[in-house]
Amino acid sequence: MSELEEISQHINDRIASMHRMLDLSVVELPQRKKLGQEFATLEKLLEEFEKCVGRQKERLEQLKEVEESLQKDVEDVQHIKENIPAHMPRKKGPANGGEPVPTQKEAAGVQPENVKKTNKSFIREMEVITVPEFESIPPYMKGRVSYHQLNAAVQGINTAVTAKYKILHQSAKTLSNHARKLHQRFKAQETKDTKGQYFVVEDDIREFTQMKADKRFQGILNMLRHCHRLRELRGGGVTRYALL
Known part of the structure; x- marks a missing residue:
């Protein structure tokens, strides 16, 4: 599970807990104090969630840049492959063996x-x-x-x-x-x-x-x-x- 998924699950658990407390806070005053604590905890979790989303966006942008760079490299290699100069050196035969092509x-x-x-x-x-x-x-x-x-x-x-x-x-x-x-x-x-x-x-x-x-x-x-x-x-x- 990723960091973003873990925080999201934690927030959902906190919200569910707060729903239960709200149901109980109508009749039980102590539950209202704990409910305030849960709100504060939820607020911190939301802040962490926003930070995590920001980090994920940065990583996504970095991955896009890497993808564009790789795509350019692939295009450059293909261009080189299709435009090899005729004078480029070729593999020569062994010193005691290669039969050259006659003119x-x-x-x-x-x-x-x-x-x-x-x-x-x-x-x-x-x-x-x-x-x-x-x-x-x-x-x-x-x-x-x-x-x-x-x-x-x-x-x-x-x-x-x-x-x-x-x-x-x-x-x-x-x-x-x-x-x-x-x-x-x-x-x-x-x-x-x-x-x-x-x-x-x-x-x-x-x-x-x-x-x-x-x-x-x-x-x-x-x-x-x-x-x-x-x-x-x-x-x-x-x-x-x-x-x-």
Whole structure:
């Protein structure tokens, strides 16, 4: 039984007792004195009852505020769920197992019937830029590039890296003529400094993505270097962009 119910029951009991006293007070004078005491007690109970009602109203208002807050949280979560950015990181495969999805150009260059099913290699990807990282980039460096445009470029570079190393991890005998030429170019661009590194060059960006390796792209690369996502490795007249 709640506090309000207990007080209400107590008041009803007192009122019933007073009714009995009123019936008796007509003939018995002592009952009138006790009746006055019961009135005083009832008055105190009514005051306590009003206080209890006030407390219950306050709790009800608090519960309404909590309900509104929870409803807003539910709406925010639903909005986030329905508007997940395409560049958000996804669960990667294990270091010794996940088979990456080939790109259209890559699929056109590789002969699937000659690729062994057991040929699985982990390919590293660049992590997306977080909002705090984007905000830390100096305005003169960002220019007009938006947060979403920067992460779209991250996706493009990851596409090029995945396509390139998918070809490199295969035997040249299993590749088409075009893919074999790419394989040879990739190998020729490797140096002692690139050992163990995942890198691409501008030709790889043109080959595997629709991005243009123009002045704007160079600005994006500067931003990615600022965010410690890649570094440049130069040599032999080639600029290599290695993932960190």
